[in-house]
Amino acid sequence: MVDVAEYYGGESFETADSIKYYQLKHTTKSKETPFDPSKLRNTIEGFSDRYKALIEVIGKESAQAKLKFIFVSNRSINKGFHESIKQVALGYSTNLTNQRKLELYTGLNGHNLSDFCKLITFDITADDYWEQRNILASETATYLAGSDVHSPISLKELITRKALSESQNSNSINKIDVLRTLNTNEDALFREFPKNCVTAYNPLTGE
Helix, strand or coil: CCCEEEEECCCCCCCCCEEEEEEEECCCCCCCCCECHHHHHHHHHHHHHHHHHHHHHHCHHHHHHHEEEEEEECCCECHHHHHHHHHHHCCCCCCHHHHHHHHHHHCCCHHHHHHHHCCEEEECCCCCHHHHHHHHHHHHHHHCCCCCCCHHHHHHHHHHHHHCHHHCCCCCCCHHHHHHHCCCCCCCCCCCCCCCCCCCCCCCCCC
16 A cells, blocks of 8 residues: 655666655544554555565566555554564564564565565654644745645645546656646746855755
8 A cells, every 4th residue: 555656766666866755644643552463464464465466567576676655644553563574674582462463464585584574664753733734834844935825725636636546547747747837947946045056956956
C-alpha cells in the first residue's frame, strides 16, 4: 500500500537512480496511542509486495540500491516491534513473536527479510495537519515573489486530481506540473535578489 512515490533521476523503475515509496498515516484522535503491529500489517504487506514485484523487474541488487519504503505519521509505533525491525535489518536475533509477525506480513525470512527491513524507515515526527498547511504556505511564499495565498491550495488540488481515477493513466507530477500550477517558471520562481548580490544558489538547478 503506497500513497506517494518519488522518483529521482528518471520516471521509470529502470531509469530512476532512487525511488522512495511513502505510506502516510495521520491522526487527530489517537496521536498518543502507538501503532500496534496489527495496525501496521497492511502497510508492511503492501511494501513487501511492491519490493518483491520490483525485484522481478529490476533485480535484487538494483532494488536494494534504489528503493526506500517510508512510513510517515504523527503517531508513534510500538517500541518493541520497531526495535525488532531494526534488529532484523542488522541481521541480529530478536523477539521471536515479532519476527514471526514480520515473516507472516512479508512472506520473507532469513537474509531476504533482513534485506527488506534495511529499506524501511519509520518517520513518526510528522507535523499535525494544520501545522503542515501552515508550513506549506510559508515555504511557498519563500519561493514566490509577492503574496499568493492561493498557491498552497492549487498544489493540494493538483495532488488530489492526480490521485483520482480520472488521472490513472497519467498520475505522476513533475517539475513542469508544479511550475504551471504555481503560474510561474524557474526564472521567476525566487524573490528578486539585491542588486549588489553577485551570485545566488538555485536549489532546483544546483547553480
